[in-house]
Amino acid sequence: MSETFVLPVGPQHPALKEPTSFRFKVDGEYIIDADLRLGYNHRGMEKGCEARTYVQDIYLLERVCGICSNAHMTCFAQGVERLMGIEPPPRGLFIRCLMGELERIHSHLLWLGVAGHEIGFDTFFMYTWRDREVVMDLLEMVSGNRVNYGMQTFGGVRRDLDGTQIKTLLEGIAALKARTPYYLNLGATEPTMVARIKGVGLLPKQKAIELNTAGPTARASGVDFDVRKDDPYAGFGDLIPFTIVTDDGCDVLARVVVRAKEMMASYDIMEFILKNLPAGEIRTKAPRRVPEGETVSRVEAQRGECIHYIRANGTDKPDRVKVRAPTLANWPATLYMLRGAFLADIPIIMAAIDPCLSCTDRMAVISDCRGNEKVWDWETLRQHGIDFHRRRGIRP
Amino acid sequence: MDLLKVALYFLVYPGLLFLFVYSTFVEWVDRKLYARFQNRRGPLYTGRAGLLQPIADFIKLMAKEDIVPEAADKPLFNAVPVLALAAVLTSGLLLPVWHFTTGIVSATSFPGDIIVMAYLLSLPTFAYFLAGWSSASMYASIGAVRVLTLLFSYEVPMFLAILSPAVLAGSWRMAEIAQFYQLHPEYLPLNIIAFAVAVLALQAKLERLPFDIPEAETELVGGTFTEYSGRKLALFRLLTDVQMVVGAGFLATLFLAGFPGGLIPGFLWLILKTMAIVVILAAIRSVTARIRIDQMVSFSWGYLAPAALLQLVIVIIMKGFLP
Numbered sequence: 001m002s003e004t005f006v007l008p009v010g011p012q013h014p015a016l017k018e019p020t021s022f023r024f025k026v027d028g029e030y031i032i033d034a035d036l037r038l039g040y041n042h043r044g045m046e047k048g049c050e051a052r053t054y055v056q057d058i059y060l061l062e063r064v065c066g067i068c069s070n071a072h073m074t075c076f077a078q079g080v081e082r083l084m085g086i087e088p089p090p091r092g093l094f095i096r097c098l099m100g101e102l103e104r105i106h107s108h109l110l111w112l113g114v115a116g117h118e119i120g121f122d123t124f125f126m127y128t129w130r131d132r133e134v135v136m137d138l139l140e141m142v143s144g145n146r147v148n149y150g151m152q153t154f155g156g157v158r159r160d161l162d163g164t165q166i167k168t169l170l171e172g173i174a175a176l177k178a179r180t181p182y183y184l185n186l187g188a189t190e191p192t193m194v195a196r197i198k199g200v201g202l203l204p205k206q207k208a209i210e211l212n213t214a215g216p217t218a219r220a221s222g223v224d225f226d227v228r229k230d231d232p233y234a235g236f237g238d239l240i241p242f243t244i245v246t247d248d249g250c251d252v253l254a255r256v257v258v259r260a261k262e263m264m265a266s267y268d269i270m271e272f273i274l275k276n277l278p279a280g281e282i283r284t285k286a287p288r289r290v291p292e293g294e295t296v297s298r299v300e301a302q303r304g305e306c307i308h309y310i311r312a313n314g315t316d317k318p319d320r321v322k323v324r325a326p327t328l329a330n331w332p333a334t335l336y337m338l339r340g341a342f343l344a345d346i347p348i349i350m351a352a353i354d355p356c357l358s359c360t361d362r363m364a365v366i367s368d369c370r371g372n373e374k375v376w377d378w379e380t381l382r383q384h385g386i387d388f389h390r391r392r393g394i395r396p
Numbered sequence: 397m398d399l400l401k402v403a404l405y406f407l408v409y410p411g412l413l414f415l416f417v418y419s420t421f422v423e424w425v426d427r428k429l430y431a432r433f434q435n436r437r438g439p440l441y442t443g444r445a446g447l448l449q450p451i452a453d454f455i456k457l458m459a460k461e462d463i464v465p466e467a468a469d470k471p472l473f474n475a476v477p478v479l480a481l482a483a484v485l486t487s488g489l490l491l492p493v494w495h496f497t498t499g500i501v502s503a504t505s506f507p508g509d510i511i512v513m514a515y516l517l518s519l520p521t522f523a524y525f526l527a528g529w530s531s532a533s534m535y536a537s538i539g540a541v542r543v544l545t546l547l548f549s550y551e552v553p554m555f556l557a558i559l560s561p562a563v564l565a566g567s568w569r570m571a572e573i574a575q576f577y578q579l580h581p582e583y584l585p586l587n588i589i590a591f592a593v594a595v596l597a598l599q600a601k602l603e604r605l606p607f608d609i610p611e612a613e614t615e616l617v618g619g620t621f622t623e624y625s626g627r628k629l630a631l632f633r634l635l636t637d638v639q640m641v642v643g644a645g646f647l648a649t650l651f652l653a654g655f656p657g658g659l660i661p662g663f664l665w666l667i668l669k670t671m672a673i674v675v676i677l678a679a680i681r682s683v684t685a686r687i688r689i690d691q692m693v694s695f696s697w698g699y700l701a702p703a704a705l706l707q708l709v710i711v712i713i714m715k716g717f718l719p
Contacts, residue, residue, distance in 0.1 A: 005534070007534055007535075007538070008534070013617065014613050014614050014617055015614040015615065028541075029689060029690070116685070117614065118614045119614075119685045119686055120605055120606070120608065120612065120613075120614070120685050120686025121684070121685035121686070122434065122605075123433060123434045123682050123683060124685075126434035126435055126436060127434070127435065130435050190683075190685070192606050192684040192685040192686075192687055193685045195685075195687055195688075195691055196685050196686070196687065196688065342688055342690070343538065343615065344609070344612065344615050344686075344688045344689065345688070346615060347614040347615055
């Protein structure tokens with residue numbers, strides 16, 4: 001078969017957990033070209049933020065992503081804190097940091113399982129997800145929720161830790177710390193798994209920098225960038241020690257290794273936090289109105305650098321909120337890695353950046369076959385929605 | 397009386413009824429083992445410990461809407477599942493279980509039935525190819541091409557592997573081969589390499605992990621079966637289960653000395669030996685990731701085929717020394 005044809009992957013496909021659309025030009029089992037269309041899951045959250053108060057926005061932005069909910073929340077909260085000119089007390093910072101690391105563990109365990117599933121290794125998937133329940137239980141114990149924790153607020157965190165919780169946390173972390181080397185070992189030595197991930201999805205260091213990759217994807221290509229080190233927040237830097245994990249493998253195997261080692265680093269951070277938790281308040285009181293100004297806030301989410309831009313106009317509602325989730329930074333690199341790869345490697349290469357599609361989705365302008373573009377502003381879109389429902393007999 | 401025996405043979409044991417019931421049981425064992433290996437519980441609710449779950453799944457699929465794509469080659473698309481199932485059920489009749497006497501050549505046990513068996517077990521693979529090809533879907537077409545590539549990689553090692561016990565026994569008739577090893581169980585370990593090759597090739601033939609390349613869910617949606625639904629998909633799934641039973645029975649006949657002792661002990665041997673092979677197949681499925689089609693080809697021709705050839709050489713040399 002020498003002729004090429006276009007293989008659609010998405011908007012609905014078993015390899016995709018959320019809707020997006022890839023178009024692969026394939027020649028037999030080889031991919032010649034890859035193209036991406038976003039916009040299936042745009043939820044208008046940035047615009048929604050402008051209609052709500054800052055306090056409401058924390059909880060709206062938490063729901064940007066189900067996996068990095070705490071990262072988005074932290075990012076927004078610390079940006080607004082900067083605008084307000086307040087600083088959380090040390091105990092608040094420590095608990096904020098602990099939540100981030102607990103979330104990183106649950107996300108990385110989830111990712112390891114998904115990676116196993118994408119290459120058909122469902123046993124690996126089941127094992128990692130079983131252990132993920134340990135950290136999910138810890139998160140539930142600390143925050144009361146398994147997914148959206150609602151822990152961060154302006155000026156600190158909303159819940160304190162008591163002695164028994166710290167004890168349970170340390171036990172849970174010790175259990176996970178004992179299990180993680182097993183996954184690292186399995187991922188790096190099991191022959192069929194190594195055959196599927198070694199040398200797959202190559203992204204040289206130079207290319208990783210050029211294409212602006214973020215997070216474990218970049219660190220697996222030897223780029224030693226981590227917001228926790230380069231722009232310390234939530235107690236990192238001066239209060240909490242942190243070591244960066246990189247790997248020079250540049251392939252999917254390196255991404256597995258980096259994530260597994262990052263988990264080990266996170267256990268150390270969390271143990272340090274729990275053993276050196278300072279006494280005192282967990283939050284300072286924050287004003288309701290935010291003075292005029294703008295800021296950029298950065299957080300190292302588990303998938304990479306998460307950036308929020310916030311512009312305040314002196315009222316209790318933000319003038320503009322812009323979210324850049326880490327997945328958006330990694331798409332160009334994914335397309336680069338997919339070109340020239342095997343058809344069978346599509347799922348694992350895509351999964352290797354740990355994509356989160358709904359957080360990254362942008363509004364797309366769709367042009368019809370005649371090339372007519374239709375751009376609607378907010379008012380027209382709103383009016384369309386009202387008319388749409390009225391035509392169906394629903395009172396708006 | 398003979399007529400009754402033939403009817404029983406075709407319809408009850410080892411014919412239609414036995415193959416259906418036993419294949420659902422084997423699917424249950426496979427699913428349960430796979431689940432336990434993964435720290436899950438597996439089927440639980442339908443029947444005792446979920447025993448009836450495969451049958452429930454079958455009935456449910458049979459009742460589902462049956463969709464045929466507009467662009468599909470309709471006669472072929474409809475005929476393929478039935479033909480393939482017929483081929484596998486026929487191959488089940490060739491298993492030497494009780495209805496044969498080594499002295500008398502019959503329609504179900506004759507010199508050369510080992511070849512017919514291998515042929516009938518290969519037919520479903522071609523059916524998969526035709527199923528994918530007639531679906532006129534992108535995913536199914538790629539799956540179909542992969543089915544053929546897979547066939548070319550495992551079929552030669554499989555044939556070479558089943559050759560060596562036959563050569564050692566000096567017969568092309570399964571009943572005689574089994575009898576030979578029943579008389580000389582000490583020769584069984586000689587075929588150990590061929591047995592390993594045959595088990596791996598059977599795993600590939602059944603398109604199970606790590607060789608489920610043609611229907612790789614995360615890559616090709618459902619592979620060759622993407623467009624199949626309802627009754628036809630149910631038939632395909634039943635087919636895979638029956639193929640597992642017959643394939644395991646085939647290997648048990650050749651490598652584990654068959655099922656001696658007439659009706660009842662033979663039946664117990666059949667369950668025991670096929671189950672042993674099913675356990676191995678389930679274990680392989682649990683501990684591996686899916687390999688790529690190019691890795692499959694190089695694995696088959698780089699390791700499986702040479703190993704089978706080496707086994708053949710060993711057997712031929714040994715045959716010179718044995719009485």
